[in-house]
Amino acid sequence: MPSPEHQITVTIPVIQTERLVLREPREADFPAMLAFNDSPRAAFVGGGALRQQVWRGLRANIGLWALRGHGIFSVDTKAGDFIGRIGVLFYDGWDEPEFGCHLFDGYKGQGLAIEAARAARAWLFATQGLATLVSYIDPANAGSVAVAERLGARRDHVAEAAIGHDCLVYRHLPETAR
Incomplete structure (x- = not known):
């Protein structure tokens, strides 16, 4: 057990909606993350990564919560089924935080x-x-485009030009976050 001066305490909120619970990432999420990684649904989010890369992704997300105060929530149904992940990634060197869901x-x-x-x-x-x-x-990810548009996010052609690769950029603003 580490001594108190070596402990890192991270508080990750739990957000409840009508049907869902957004919660902290857990080691128990790893098998479902691996299965998703190997499924066709992961094609647009780096699917097919090595097991060690998926593990590093889980660890990095926990680290983001500790360093930045935000990260990716694990999403459960109210019945307790782990069904996906949602939140923000903002790594060193990135121009701005990225919001994503799967x-x-x-x-x-x-x-x-x-x-x-x-x-x-x-x-x-x-x-x-x-x-x-x-x-x-x-x-090619029509489903994610539809979700972004239903959320009120708008295409940002200036940001698309700035990133220099074939990607649509949808911008979310606080006034559309209700």
């Missing part, structure tokens, strides 16, 4: 991504001092 197989088309996104964005804008968020979306 749900696991069997949960698409039920409005769950919109429900989770509204709750996560509202919390991020209300508590983290963020003026804006962006979502980088592969042009």
